[in-house]
Amino acid sequence: MPARKTLRIVALGVGVVLLGLGAAAWSLWPEVEEIPEELEAIEAEVSIPNLELPAQGPMEAVRLGDLQGKKVVLLIEGRESMSGGEGKLIHRAMHRWQMPEDVVVYSVGDAPAGAVVMRSKIEREFVGPMRAEMRWPIYIDYGGALTTAFNLPKGHLGLVVLDEQGEVAMRHAGDLDEAALAELGTLLGAKEPEPGPPAPAFSVGGLDDAGCRERDCVLVFLDRKVARSEIPGLEDGGFEGDMQESFEQIAKPSVRLARLLTADWGPDERAKIGGVVIGEADGWEVEGWPLVAPDAEGAAEARAAFEVGEEAGMVVLADGGRVSMAERGLIPFWKMMLAADILGVEPKEYGEGKGKGEDEGD
Structure with missing residues (x-):
């Protein structure tokens, strides 16, 4: 396809x-x-x-x-x-x-x-x-x-x-x-990056700064509702289009993040990580990671704590709860690869099949 x-x-x-x-x-x-x-x-x-x-x-x-x-x-x-x-x-x-x-x-x-x-x-x-x-x-x-x-x-x-x-x-x-x-x-003369600062205090969707000192965590922020039909690479209702059309889709910050979680990072890989998605989804979910509405308790406070504002973004907490990555807007591919490296995630390879997006929808 x-x-x-x-x-x-x-x-x-x-x-x-x-x-x-x-x-x-x-x-x-x-x-x-x-x-x-x-x-x-x-x-x-x-x-x-x-x-x-x-x-x-x-x-x-x-x-x-x-x-x-x-x-x-x-x-x-x-x-x-x-x-x-x-x-x-x-x-x-x-x-x-x-x-x-x-x-x-x-x-x-x-x-x-x-x-x-x-x-x-x-x-x-x-x-x-x-x-x-x-x-x-x-x-x-x-x-x-x-x-x-x-x-x-x-x-x-x-x-x-x-x-x-x-x-x-x-x-x-x-x-x-x-x-x-x-x-x-x-x-x-290359150097490994210095450890980031400790995560600020936050609590949203079952994640908090104390728990993320014990395991790696990811907070994903969407800037708008994302429908299943917008996400390239998903079976049963995902976006279908040619290469150029798919590029245009994943140039939308929240669609790119949704695609990463549903089609590139498999359930077994995500199970190692504490995660939460703050935003709205239509017809898809991320197994094991709660979807938190923008107006739910702790959502606005988490955005403020990590200075995300109203943009899309992703925060990676690793090395005992330190902020190893905090990106806003459209995150380039190489930084998504870097996030996977920090977390020890092996993204799916081409040819392994499309992601299911866990929730097949009604």
């Missing part, structure tokens, strides 16, 4: 291109190569300073030689990372880490040369809308020039780090284990 194409958006960056273009695009991608035990050396004739990310959409061209004086991270997304979840640990770390100012990061989609004929469609309908959703700038490398230049196996996540002199400081293909991830963090 058309709406099903949105199921993986929250889990991917440039990989959304493949989902939107469908089987025709997949036929253009070369076979995935095996990752060797040791990467082959970069060819001597390759001039790294002259390698370039070409201008596309609103993004200016980037010549790697012009970035000397900075540490440069290239996350090159191949077929396996776009479709199979390869590189989950590094993606989570790159969303979570606090980076020094001299570190620049680019997310690069490795695409076959033949896909360039769909360049305008890719930019307009898929990559363009994703730019505001991801932490790092997105480019598409038609023809895989960077994969070839850095001698990386085709089809996999490729990681390249250049030091301040423009020399290769790290090169890796595929998933990173914990040791390699620690090496990367040290190389970049």
Whole structure:
């Protein structure tokens, strides 16, 4: 079904291109190569300073030689990372880490040369809308020039780090284990975020600040009533539309939050967390999490305590009741991925099926 194409958006960056273009695009991608035990050396004739990310959409061209004086991270997304979840640990770390100012990061989609004929469609309908959703700038490398230049196996996540002199400081293909991830963090001077402040006093829907010191909690605030028919990815009465129409739906802050809870975070994952939804729902619910009306006891006080106002928003309490995340308005995908990481939630992957939204409605 058309709406099903949105199921993986929250889990991917440039990989959304493949989902939107469908089987025709997949036929253009070369076979995935095996990752060797040791990467082959970069060819001597390759001039790294002259390698370039070409201008596309609103993004200016980037010549790697012009970035000397900075540490440069290239996350090159191949077929396996776009479709199979390869590189989950590094993606989570790159969303979570606090980076020094001299570190620049680019997310690069490795695409076959033949896909360039769909360049305008890719930019307009898929990559363009994703730019505001991801932490790092997105480019598409038609023809895989960077994969070839850095001698990386085709089809996999490729990681390249250049030091301040423009020399290769790290090169890796595929998933990173914990040791390699620690090496990367040290190389970049990355730091884990500092613990947030203790949660203010609140009590709403059976949750309070004392209880959330004992378990992780999530408070979700809706800015309007959300009907089941508005939520992409739900069975039996959820929104049905093409990729672009589904993007437009989840650009509505409260619809995006409702979709996250009903279609992306499964019941078993949510059961680990104390949660409450403050707002109005029509035809859907979140199993185990009470739905609290906007005028119910404690609702307005919770909004005031977390300074949410009348907007949509999400507050994540972790690490003994500390405010690990407090977002208002339209929450970008990368911060939703960060919330899942903080809470230890594994969002559903594309292909696992639509969410049921628990309440099938009358």
